[in-house]
Amino acid sequence: DRTALPQDVLKNNINCIKSNLEQVFENHKKYIWSEDASKLKPIKIVNNETWYREIDSIRFVSEIGRNFRMGTMLLKQTVQNRINS
Structure with missing residues (x-):
């Protein structure tokens, strides 16, 4: 991080x-x-x-966050480490 x-x-x-x-x-x-x-x-x-x-967090996630793919993010080592800790 x-x-x-x-x-x-x-x-x-x-x-x-x-x-x-x-x-x-x-x-x-x-x-x-x-x-x-x-x-x-x-x-x-x-x-x-x-x-x-x-911009509030709900609007940010719904309008901007939709462009981020969870699958790609979950493959990253830093995310894996955080999930496993």
Whole structure:
């Protein structure tokens, strides 16, 4: 099992990912885009928390959880170990 990241590490990771994505789009605009850069729409980077903040557990399981297959998950060694302990 993976341990949860401390909040300061998590926030730093989020900021670094955001910065990297912004740099990729800036480089695209600067080096690849051949037309007038003002025609490009600004990017909008959204944190996953924004999408899932308001969703309750029942809705999460019924709408998102349906995409996870129990058979596949049960074959994983970490799940097997937890079941057997």
